[in-house]
Amino acid sequence: MALHPDRLFPIEPDARGIARRLFSAVERLPIIAPHGHTDPLWYANDEAFPDPASLFVKPDHYIFRMLYSQGVRLEDLGVPRQDGGPVEADGRKIWRLFAKNFYLFRGTPSRLWFEHALETVFGIEERLGEKNADALYDRIAERLTEPSMRPRALYKQFGIEVISTTDAATDQLAAHDAILKSGWDGRVIPAYRPDAVVDASRTDFITNVEDFVALAGTKLDYEGYLEAHRVRRAYFKRRGATSSDHGHPNARTADLPVSAASALFERVLKGASPEDADLFRAQMLTEMARMSIEDGLVMQIHPGSYRNHNPALFERFGTDKGADIPRSTGYVEELKPLLDAFGNDPRLTLVLFTLDETSYSRELAPLAGHYPALRLGPAWWFHDSPEGMRRFRELTTETAGFYNTVGFNDDTRAYMSIPARHDMARRVDCAYLARLVADHRLEEDEAVEIAHDLAYRLAKQTYKL
Amino acid sequence: MALHPDRLFPIEPDARGIARRLFSAVERLPIIAPHGHTDPLWYANDEAFPDPASLFVKPDHYIFRMLYSQGVRLEDLGVPRQDGGPVEADGRKIWRLFAKNFYLFRGTPSRLWFEHALETVFGIEERLGEKNADALYDRIAERLTEPSMRPRALYKQFGIEVISTTDAATDQLAAHDAILKSGWDGRVIPAYRPDAVVDASRTDFITNVEDFVALAGTKLDYEGYLEAHRVRRAYFKRRGATSSDHGHPNARTADLPVSAASALFERVLKGASPEDADLFRAQMLTEMARMSIEDGLVMQIHPGSYRNHNPALFERFGTDKGADIPRSTGYVEELKPLLDAFGNDPRLTLVLFTLDETSYSRELAPLAGHYPALRLGPAWWFHDSPEGMRRFRELTTETAGFYNTVGFNDDTRAYMSIPARHDMARRVDCAYLARLVADHRLEEDEAVEIAHDLAYRLAKQTYKL
Amino acid sequence: MALHPDRLFPIEPDARGIARRLFSAVERLPIIAPHGHTDPLWYANDEAFPDPASLFVKPDHYIFRMLYSQGVRLEDLGVPRQDGGPVEADGRKIWRLFAKNFYLFRGTPSRLWFEHALETVFGIEERLGEKNADALYDRIAERLTEPSMRPRALYKQFGIEVISTTDAATDQLAAHDAILKSGWDGRVIPAYRPDAVVDASRTDFITNVEDFVALAGTKLDYEGYLEAHRVRRAYFKRRGATSSDHGHPNARTADLPVSAASALFERVLKGASPEDADLFRAQMLTEMARMSIEDGLVMQIHPGSYRNHNPALFERFGTDKGADIPRSTGYVEELKPLLDAFGNDPRLTLVLFTLDETSYSRELAPLAGHYPALRLGPAWWFHDSPEGMRRFRELTTETAGFYNTVGFNDDTRAYMSIPARHDMARRVDCAYLARLVADHRLEEDEAVEIAHDLAYRLAKQTYKL
Known part of the structure; x- marks a missing residue:
């Protein structure tokens, strides 16, 4: 989009x-x-920002709040536990979960902010979904290694x-x-x-x-x-x-x-x-x-x-x-x-x-x-x-x-x-x-x-x- | 309409x-x-629904609430009294009172619901008023006798x-x-x-x-x-x-x-x-x-x-x-x-x-x-x-x-x-x-x-x- | 305007x-x-209304409320003190202060009411500002002396x-x-x-x-x-x-x-x-x-x-x-x-x-x-x-x-x-x-x-x- x-x-x-x-x-x-x-x-x-999930999902309570409300566990989004217990560490897995549920953000400002960043910072004009989750993850991850990021x-x-x-x-x-x-x-x-x-x-x-x-x-x-x-x-x-x-x-x-x-x-x-x-x-x-x-x-x-x-x-x-x-x-x-x-x-x-x-x-x-x-x-x-x-x-x-x-x-x-x-x-x-x-x-x-x-x-x- | x-x-x-x-x-x-x-x-x-007033007026508190607020007595709308005392029993009279005051519903959803039912169920496209009250009453009453109703x-x-x-x-x-x-x-x-x-x-x-x-x-x-x-x-x-x-x-x-x-x-x-x-x-x-x-x-x-x-x-x-x-x-x-x-x-x-x-x-x-x-x-x-x-x-x-x-x-x-x-x-x-x-x-x-x-x-x- | x-x-x-x-x-x-x-x-x-400031500024709490909120002193707007102490008496000075701050009323009904009166009562179609404050003051003041006012x-x-x-x-x-x-x-x-x-x-x-x-x-x-x-x-x-x-x-x-x-x-x-x-x-x-x-x-x-x-x-x-x-x-x-x-x-x-x-x-x-x-x-x-x-x-x-x-x-x-x-x-x-x-x-x-x-x-x- x-x-x-x-x-x-x-x-x-x-x-x-x-x-x-x-x-x-x-x-x-x-x-x-x-x-x-x-x-x-x-x-x-x-320093460079780490992976796409650490940039867009893990730290943004607007994002994981909505996912949580629809039954996604915060552990599966890599949100750290107070007791240091295990949570998902694989950024790609977290990103896929986000992508799969991206439709939940329809009509919300989070959707608009996210897509603004995707396009203006990463040059991505596609709508995130299950199908292109991996491809977009790779493109963002690669961009994040550049000094301009x-x-x-x-x-x-x-x-x-x-x-x-x-x-x-x-x-x-x-x-x-x-x-x-x-x-x-x-x-x-x-x-x-x-x-x-x-x-x-x-x-x-x-x-x-x-x-x-x-x-x-x-x-x-x-x-x-x-x-x-x-x-x-x-x-x-x-x-x-x-x-x-x-x-x-x-x-x-x-x-x-x-x-x-x-x-x-x-x-x-x-x-x-x-x-x-x-x-x-x-x-x-x-x-x-x-x-x-x-x-x-x-x-x-x-x-x-x-x-x-x-x-x-x-x-x-x-x-x-x-x-x-x-x-x-x-x-x-x-x-x-x-x-x-x-x-x-x-x-x-x-x-x-x-x-x-x-x-x-x-x-x-x-x-x-x-x-x-x-x-x-x-x-x-x-x-x-x-x-x-x-x-x-x-x-x-x-x-x-x-x-x-x-x-x-x-x-x-x-x-x-x-x-x-x-x-x-x-x-x-x-x-x-x-x-x-x-x-x-x-x-x-x-x-x-x-x-x-x-x-x-x-x-x-x-x-x- | x-x-x-x-x-x-x-x-x-x-x-x-x-x-x-x-x-x-x-x-x-x-x-x-x-x-x-x-x-x-x-x-x-x-079973068949009885007359138009019993269908549209007597049981609908959205309707008689508005009429009551403008001074119409509930007795005159046929709303049953707790003590069983007399209320209007003539559906046609109730309907006329509704028709005369139909302008009160301008701008309300009740008006839109009512007219949707008139047209889609009874095929009536006229706006209800004092002049056509009896005619519409008759058309609705007749329709209500049909098995399709x-x-x-x-x-x-x-x-x-x-x-x-x-x-x-x-x-x-x-x-x-x-x-x-x-x-x-x-x-x-x-x-x-x-x-x-x-x-x-x-x-x-x-x-x-x-x-x-x-x-x-x-x-x-x-x-x-x-x-x-x-x-x-x-x-x-x-x-x-x-x-x-x-x-x-x-x-x-x-x-x-x-x-x-x-x-x-x-x-x-x-x-x-x-x-x-x-x-x-x-x-x-x-x-x-x-x-x-x-x-x-x-x-x-x-x-x-x-x-x-x-x-x-x-x-x-x-x-x-x-x-x-x-x-x-x-x-x-x-x-x-x-x-x-x-x-x-x-x-x-x-x-x-x-x-x-x-x-x-x-x-x-x-x-x-x-x-x-x-x-x-x-x-x-x-x-x-x-x-x-x-x-x-x-x-x-x-x-x-x-x-x-x-x-x-x-x-x-x-x-x-x-x-x-x-x-x-x-x-x-x-x-x-x-x-x-x-x-x-x-x-x-x-x-x-x-x-x-x-x-x-x-x-x-x-x-x- | x-x-x-x-x-x-x-x-x-x-x-x-x-x-x-x-x-x-x-x-x-x-x-x-x-x-x-x-x-x-x-x-x-x-009786004739006195000067423009007495007509439009001093008695209108919609007007001086806004001016006051932006640091204008009520004394400088000629609002009478309870103790009878000195306040600005020069209508023209009050009017200039109002004119200078007229931009504060953008988007407010006071602005629309004021301009409606200016045009329909005084025939003035200009927007009030510092530059035309004196000229408009004079035109209104003159009009106020007429019997039609x-x-x-x-x-x-x-x-x-x-x-x-x-x-x-x-x-x-x-x-x-x-x-x-x-x-x-x-x-x-x-x-x-x-x-x-x-x-x-x-x-x-x-x-x-x-x-x-x-x-x-x-x-x-x-x-x-x-x-x-x-x-x-x-x-x-x-x-x-x-x-x-x-x-x-x-x-x-x-x-x-x-x-x-x-x-x-x-x-x-x-x-x-x-x-x-x-x-x-x-x-x-x-x-x-x-x-x-x-x-x-x-x-x-x-x-x-x-x-x-x-x-x-x-x-x-x-x-x-x-x-x-x-x-x-x-x-x-x-x-x-x-x-x-x-x-x-x-x-x-x-x-x-x-x-x-x-x-x-x-x-x-x-x-x-x-x-x-x-x-x-x-x-x-x-x-x-x-x-x-x-x-x-x-x-x-x-x-x-x-x-x-x-x-x-x-x-x-x-x-x-x-x-x-x-x-x-x-x-x-x-x-x-x-x-x-x-x-x-x-x-x-x-x-x-x-x-x-x-x-x-x-x-x-x-x-x-």
């Missing part, structure tokens, strides 16, 4: 023509990737201008340092993700905090803990970080008096009740906002995922195995303590994400269309898809406009999918704009400007890149 | 052309009706391959036995619906349970009660049942230790508190899943309706009078106990329905796109409509794909509407697929295959028919 | 042609404005047949009396909005109630309080009122025994707990329904806004500054006490609004498609927009039909936007109907009739105008 130049554009010829013109103006803009999960070691070591070469080929990884607060960022020292001119920056030292419901929380203050050289009390955040944020900033990121079960914030916050910290250090853990996460969001005003890091909240919903799978294979399920997420009461404190402060940029699309028009667009500190992140995770991105625009634009949104985030650990995801986002935004032009809500010269803003400028500006 | 061959297809000529081609490949496929509420006595006795003849005319009724756990299935004994080659199978012996909030619950265990020949304790389910499920299976169905106020499940479950059973048998009734329903869903793994019945959950919301109407006319109102329904926490126990077991097939469309993209698609045991039932009840079915596909496909859905269920007690409903579902699915082909997310040969799967194969396979 | 005659119509040529024909039949119908917030003094005094002349130019204001229960309606006495033939009627004497969480509640009973000449006990409502409703009715309106944080209703309600009243008069305040509001909705059955006023409920979410802004600038944020709003349990009492009474007309679009298909359409007393108000506030109105129809029509909806409400205090808003609503409804005709769900003669009903007849009939 060769990529069609009009894919994802409106079907009506007039609107399609407009979309083509808009897209041609943004198609080749550099990629700004302000939030993602690629491994900084790829850029540091610049190394991470740094691909970074250039993909047109990336800057990419942010996401890193634990205790990460020493050795890979980032190695990249900087190497003299390579790619820009790979870290983002400060302190969940492991903020979420007191984790079994490793207390150890994490101990390591954290030790690393920062501060005391193990509340003041020392906050100071450790300041120390580590500065450490990240020196390596190029411009943002922090916070993955919480909900969007709750709190703004306790220092004495109460300090007492809470002492309690959670002894093993937190669920309510104390929730309150501590809430308090820390407000503390992070306070620090953002001081140090200028853009703050991101990614709330609303019930992580590791499937305990049997979690025990066998660990986190990020496709068993994270969104749930209803409120923002109006939840964000109020933080917003009461800092919502009117133009020095703060707080980017909100959601997995609960009902919040787009009801809560997020009205909030972002009022508070100077708030911006809306793009359609996220399950909603990083053609219909999901369309709904995001249809449900937020009329209340928040385009300029309270921040452009696209690819949010991925699947390197090959990065250009595909940006391509999709640009197409869907151009399709949306083309419809507004075609029914005369907007003029085409404005749409060209907006398309450019959504594809490039807003991400660069919002994330201070 | 003659049925237009392009009805419900995309408006754009290219996409419409694709939809025509897809639909032509599935239009005449046999009907698989794995879940519905037709009366098995119709097929057993094969008997239930068994219509079953053939409609192209039904198999149809499931829904039957109480204590139903002896005499009608099904009569059908089997008659030698007729239609396939009418029961489904096990134990709500009356599971919902302890019902005033008749205790009596129902007593009858239930008596019928099964088991003891009136928890073990006997569970055994009675096994006995009755086997009884249903012997008459062709392949599924159970569970209509609960919410999707809560529980997996109590046997001792706690047994104690709960003892309590609810003495009159249940609301919380105990809720917990007992929750526990029983898990027990039903356990039995499904043993006996292979496909399990369906239809949650989220606030039944009999209008107490005055309920007292006067009883259940199923259009006063069941959906409410917010969660699945993520609610299903967890059941899924923890059986979600990874490929022997279980659990089909989830919803009346809360917000759960499609937020909860149901992510759950079904992960757990091997889960499948998504089609757009249900109020959402069994062109826009409702379109939203279902747009909100679930990108995360769950097509193959975690189960094809169409007509879910109706209105016999005449069955081919109309399947026709609508096939058209809307083909329209959706045509748009994916037209904007190059899918190729047409794949879309043909999916259209066939959605119209026929998935229902047959999922429900083991 | 000249207004395009096809704006907001479907893009497909066939559907666009149908939309044109439908719209041409309703474009020039008189405006029925049964619910809004224009100032009755405008019509009473018929006075409120009464505009009322005629706009084609208004009747317009309702919204007035506090203690308002003496002097402006309405002055209009009546003036002999002018415009029809400006009040609506009874008793929130200030119903919401016991307000700091001025007790004073308000004391003034209220004093004004009505009744006693300060529960019976006297209820009687005061009857007295004031009659006072409003004599000045043309046909409706009451209730802006509550949620849709909760209650139907307490008189003794309990009376005791509750005594408690809230001493300072209400949050729960008592909520319960009192709930009880009063049911009392208002009871009085509506007596006096025939149509009842409207506008629930679900978290008012004054931003305390710093509230303290500085007061209410209605764009800081009202919707939240999740349920109707099924909430309305039950009121509906149990009066839901089946055809003498009651209760119009429901929502800011939570998830309730459209899940709760509101099923409720309105059943209860004779219920009707659905149009897409409200943030959803009074092209996409919002489209979603309203797509999510309600299939279950509630067209005839359980009530036509359009402009709900605005921005006089210039009234014809623009009705124009938009008529266009979006015609576009929706055109799609139903184009895909053969409706015939065109029916669509013409519905378009007329939605644009004119239903509002007139439902609100008894």
Whole structure:
């Protein structure tokens, strides 16, 4: 299936023509990737990717989630077991299983991303299936040995201008340092993700905090803990970080008096009740906002995922195995303590994400269309898809406009999918704009400007890149 | 209004052309009706339907709900009163009242179903109104006397391959036995619906349970009660049942230790508190899943309706009078106990329905796109409509794909509407697929295959028919 | 940007042609404005509007909300401070700030309303920007001095047949009396909005109630309080009122025994707990329904806004500054006490609004498609927009039909936007109907009739105008 130049554009010829013109103006803009999960070691070591299965199947929870839902065992896909037990090691076998079940991805973005990579990176225009599984495996495997397929070469080929990884607060960022020292001119920056030292419901929380203050050289009390955040944020900033990121079960914030916050910290250090853990996460969001005003890091909240919903799978294979399920997420009461404190402060940029699309028009667009500190992140995770991105625009634009949104985030650990995801986002935004032009809500010269803003400028500006 | 061959297809000529081609490949496929509420006595006795009002108005809560909302009294529509008091008995008068108010159904699926039946069954292409009410009444009434209008003849005319009724756990299935004994080659199978012996909030619950265990020949304790389910499920299976169905106020499940479950059973048998009734329903869903793994019945959950919301109407006319109102329904926490126990077991097939469309993209698609045991039932009840079915596909496909859905269920007690409903579902699915082909997310040969799967194969396979 | 005659119509040529024909039949119908917030003094005094900034920027929270969200200070937009402190007084400077940031409104209804007024009232077809800000300011300012720009002349130019204001229960309606006495033939009627004497969480509640009973000449006990409502409703009715309106944080209703309600009243008069305040509001909705059955006023409920979410802004600038944020709003349990009492009474007309679009298909359409007393108000506030109105129809029509909806409400205090808003609503409804005709769900003669009903007849009939 060769990529069609009009894919994802409106079907009506007039609107399609407009979309083509808009897209041609943004198609080749550099990629700004302000939030993602690629491994900084790829850029540091610049080693060849192993076989096709290790590239496309084993690390991609979008892929094995779907296969698993239809009865394929994760062991047979080579997903490593927590206990180190045997799993399929033959990349070709894994690839065949994927190929045989490739029809399951019909209608999904994974299908479109995969085929974009196949064609633009590997020059393959065939549809994957049982019959050509081996042939395509061989072609990809061969290509992967070429120098042009190394991470740094691909970074250039993909047109990336800057990419942010996401890193634990205790990460020493050795890979980032190695990249900087190497003299390579790619820009790979870290983002400060302190969940492991903020979420007191984790079994490793207390150890994490101990390591954290030790690393920062501060005391193990509340003041020392906050100071450790300041120390580590500065450490990240020196390596190029411009943002922090916070993955919480909900969007709750709190703004306790220092004495109460300090007492809470002492309690959670002894093993937190669920309510104390929730309150501590809430308090820390407000503390992070306070620090953002001081140090200028853009703050991101990614709330609303019930992580590791499937305990049997979690025990066998660990986190990020496709068993994270969104749930209803409120923002109006939840964000109020933080917003009461800092919502009117133009020095703060707080980017909100959601997995609960009902919040787009009801809560997020009205909030972002009022508070100077708030911006809306793009359609996220399950909603990083053609219909999901369309709904995001249809449900937020009329209340928040385009300029309270921040452009696209690819949010991925699947390197090959990065250009595909940006391509999709640009197409869907151009399709949306083309419809507004075609029914005369907007003029085409404005749409060209907006398309450019959504594809490039807003991400660069919002994330201070 | 003659049925237009392009009805419900995309408006754009290219996409419409694709939809025509897809639909032509599935239009005449046999009907698989794995879940519905037709009366098995119709097929057993094969008697003529009475007058047009008894066919189209009196039994159809979609119809009299709308008329009632605009001030028409149910008595004047011939809806029987609980106290046996007088209601309109003249079918022609009822029909005239329906005809006069037929404009109220503009834009509703009821209108489309009704006109499909008028034209395809009765050869009437006129729009119903006050002026032709009597003439159409006469034409329909006359047709109803013909042998070709008997239930068994219509079953053939409609192209039904198999149809499931829904039957109480204590139903002896005499009608099904009569059908089997008659030698007729239609396939009418029961489904096990134990709500009356599971919902302890019902005033008749205790009596129902007593009858239930008596019928099964088991003891009136928890073990006997569970055994009675096994006995009755086997009884249903012997008459062709392949599924159970569970209509609960919410999707809560529980997996109590046997001792706690047994104690709960003892309590609810003495009159249940609301919380105990809720917990007992929750526990029983898990027990039903356990039995499904043993006996292979496909399990369906239809949650989220606030039944009999209008107490005055309920007292006067009883259940199923259009006063069941959906409410917010969660699945993520609610299903967890059941899924923890059986979600990874490929022997279980659990089909989830919803009346809360917000759960499609937020909860149901992510759950079904992960757990091997889960499948998504089609757009249900109020959402069994062109826009409702379109939203279902747009909100679930990108995360769950097509193959975690189960094809169409007509879910109706209105016999005449069955081919109309399947026709609508096939058209809307083909329209959706045509748009994916037209904007190059899918190729047409794949879309043909999916259209066939959605119209026929998935229902047959999922429900083991 | 000249207004395009096809704006907001479907893009497909066939559907666009149908939309044109439908719209041409309703474009020039008189405006029925049964619910809004224009100032009755405008019509009473018929004075010229001051400068362009006072007309378009300072009073429109849709406008300054967006500017504020992007860092513009309300002081710089001339929004008056609560403490009387200095704010920008130079209309031209305010206008320039608006012009410079006009691009922020791309894709919003505010943009479309503004340009509709510019062109149809001021004859300006240019797009506002920094370069032409002064020139346009001068042209508008000059026009505003003409007699044809006075409120009464505009009322005629706009084609208004009747317009309702919204007035506090203690308002003496002097402006309405002055209009009546003036002999002018415009029809400006009040609506009874008793929130200030119903919401016991307000700091001025007790004073308000004391003034209220004093004004009505009744006693300060529960019976006297209820009687005061009857007295004031009659006072409003004599000045043309046909409706009451209730802006509550949620849709909760209650139907307490008189003794309990009376005791509750005594408690809230001493300072209400949050729960008592909520319960009192709930009880009063049911009392208002009871009085509506007596006096025939149509009842409207506008629930679900978290008012004054931003305390710093509230303290500085007061209410209605764009800081009202919707939240999740349920109707099924909430309305039950009121509906149990009066839901089946055809003498009651209760119009429901929502800011939570998830309730459209899940709760509101099923409720309105059943209860004779219920009707659905149009897409409200943030959803009074092209996409919002489209979603309203797509999510309600299939279950509630067209005839359980009530036509359009402009709900605005921005006089210039009234014809623009009705124009938009008529266009979006015609576009929706055109799609139903184009895909053969409706015939065109029916669509013409519905378009007329939605644009004119239903509002007139439902609100008894």
